[in-house]
Amino acid sequence: MATMKEVAHYAGVSVATVSRVLNQPQSVKKKTQEQVLKAVQALNYTPNFLGKNLRQHQTKRILVVLNTISNQFYSRVVQGIEDKAREFDYNVLMMTTRNLQKNILEAITMIQTKIVDGAIFMTTLHAEEQISELNRNYPVVCACEPVEDTEISCVSIDNIQAAYDATRFLIERGKRRIALMGVNFDLKKTDQKIHQYGSAALREIGYKKALEEAHISVDTTLFFPKGLTYKDGASSVWDILKLKRLPDAIFAFSDAGAIGAIRALKVRGIRVPEDIFVVGFDNTAMSEVYQPSLTTIGQPQYMIGLTAMELLFERISGHVTKSIVLKHELVERDSTRLSV
Amino acid sequence: MATMKEVAHYAGVSVATVSRVLNQPQSVKKKTQEQVLKAVQALNYTPNFLGKNLRQHQTKRILVVLNTISNQFYSRVVQGIEDKAREFDYNVLMMTTRNLQKNILEAITMIQTKIVDGAIFMTTLHAEEQISELNRNYPVVCACEPVEDTEISCVSIDNIQAAYDATRFLIERGKRRIALMGVNFDLKKTDQKIHQYGSAALREIGYKKALEEAHISVDTTLFFPKGLTYKDGASSVWDILKLKRLPDAIFAFSDAGAIGAIRALKVRGIRVPEDIFVVGFDNTAMSEVYQPSLTTIGQPQYMIGLTAMELLFERISGHVTKSIVLKHELVERDSTRLSV
DNA sequence: TTGTAGGCGTTATCAT
DNA sequence: ATGATAACGCCTACAA
Secondary structure, three states: OOOHHHHHHHHOOOHHHHHHHHHOHHHOOHHHHHHHHHHHHHHOOOOOHHHHHHHHOOOOEEEEEEOOOOOHHHHHHHHHHHHHHHHOOOEEEEEEOOOOHHHHHHHHHHHHOOOOOEEEEOOOOOOHHHHHHHHHHOOEEEEOOOOOOOOOEEEEEOHHHHHHHHHHHHHHOOOOOEEEEOEOOOOOOOOOOHHHHHHHHHHHHHHHHHHHHOOOOOOHHHEEOEOOOHHHHHHHHHHHOOOOOOOOEEEEOOHHHHHHHHHHHHHOOOOOOOOOEEEEEEOOHHHHHOOOOOEEEEOOHHHHHHHHHHHHHHHHHHOOOOEEEEOOEEEOOHHHOOOO | OOOHHHHHHHHOOOHHHHHHHHHOHHHOOHHHHHHHHHHHHHHOOOOOHHHHHHHHOOOOEEEEEEOOOOOHHHHHHHHHHHHHHHHOOOEEEEEEOOOOHHHHHHHHHHHHOOOOOOEEEOOOOOOHHHHHHHHHHOOEEEEOOOOOOOOOEEEEEOHHHHHHHHHHHHHHOOOOOEEEEOEOOOOOOOOOOHHHHHHHHHHHHHHHHHHHHOOOOOOHHHEEOEOOOHHHHHHHHHHHOOOOOOOOEEEEOOHHHHHHHHHHHHHOOOOOOOOOEEEEEEOOHHHHHOOOOOEEEEOOHHHHHHHHHHHHHHHHHHOOOOEEEEOOEEEOOHHHOOOO
């Protein structure tokens, strides 16, 4: 609550000296330093960063914007961001959008109004244009989700290839009716700008590519675009059970969805992997723990975070823009493995 | 990038007028308004909140400090915080401490340096003193975890009672060797200040109370204070298996730990609930989805968040301090239910 | 209705 | 080595 001026007065020096003691102590006589520090203590002074930031045109803070923190996946990405940020003495703040455009705009405002030096977006849709616009004047990086605008730095895996790998994996094991579970991936598919619809759209492309290669026709009645949660997975299974012919495999765009599906199948007496194979996405902790353990596409989450932060620093200092694609991996577990 | 001054110049008015157009339009002539707004558009002006906040001594932002976002539990609490915050036009930022005191201090600095108007702490240990000190001059609320300092507003469940209920539930079903899995709860137990060691310490007290009431002696070889993750739960089971006599029930302080334990038990051919009952904590989504589904103590997460934010507002405006205890519930599921 | 000017708490550029 | 003083971008009496 005490201000620098008061400290200066108390110590019998000028504000300039106080500032120096705090920022470049070597340029102040030892004795004066002590006086000032004593005053700081006595008045319980803490600097007001608003003033400092205002003056210095930088905050040493960045913002991470994500849909929700309930998704295990992001925790590790954020860890990567934080570790890299700390190297440069930056702090990492987070903000949640809950899939509401309104909240993304709020986040954008935070950057425009100089509360932070830049931002990493891990959200899809809802505001591509505004983010693009923002990117023209402020440092922005996108992570995990693809973006259309090539002027925006972006780091993610190759979602098409990843989905292709998963689908192909299933086909090679004799599966031909492969259900797809995820979000919105069949919306507005006539539009050219597929990347606008996020990673899910890309994964759908990879899936189709694998099917076509194997001369299997795409059956859109096998698409269940409910969402990524346990509940979405389970609820998709209720729909699946209405089909005349059941699928022989499910490819879900999230581990949670996959597990929800397995659970719902079990309830109906349908066994995984005996009756149906299931593949998830993200390789979160649960995929190893659930029974049966889950075959899934692993993303290098920590590395994504680390890289995103690096790109943001480059953007903050030099306006360099670049995009990076990191390797995924298919982790085989019991949900696609028939015991001998 | 444009400043208010430039807008004023462009519009041929004074900065005061520009400010007024933006903040109290009714006090400006329609025509002048239009001129100014045109200038704002033309120059792509966005206000700099550093200046604004500095001047107004408020930011309309609060900070939520949590250990990790990988814990499902917090997502819902944060949702409650956000919903209430939005009512008052506040934004919610989050920061992660990863259980490092260093990071808590960083968070404390954020408040002292006026980047936010107040903070909600959902972390234990590591910095009680500093938070107490902070609370004297800045608005602070603690949630989920108990705090010693009665001057700090706090909202949580009655952890003693909750653990008592869970333990008693098991005892009533004939269980007598009940293992405990959680964090650090047996550390420094000689110290008076039990609340310093967080909810886990309180839960241990409730557990003991139930045992004593049933004239069962407390066996500390049944304590497994590894942590709250899947891995911790599983790894605790390896230790449990080394015991001469297995427990007939496990009470874990997290759902994830409980599920990790069940999984590890299954691997060894030990069945839940037939051979061992398991109870978790938090009633997260997974507890319903796992097989067997998990009996657990449910916390009113959303309500905790909502209430915490309310308390913070009271603290911000009037320096009112109060603590609130919310109701928990025991949710019975398959992990403690023998099929007929 | 609008403009002038002072101040919010810092830092940085001058002098001294 | 230290002190005045002018920014930084904004808001708000007070005056006009």
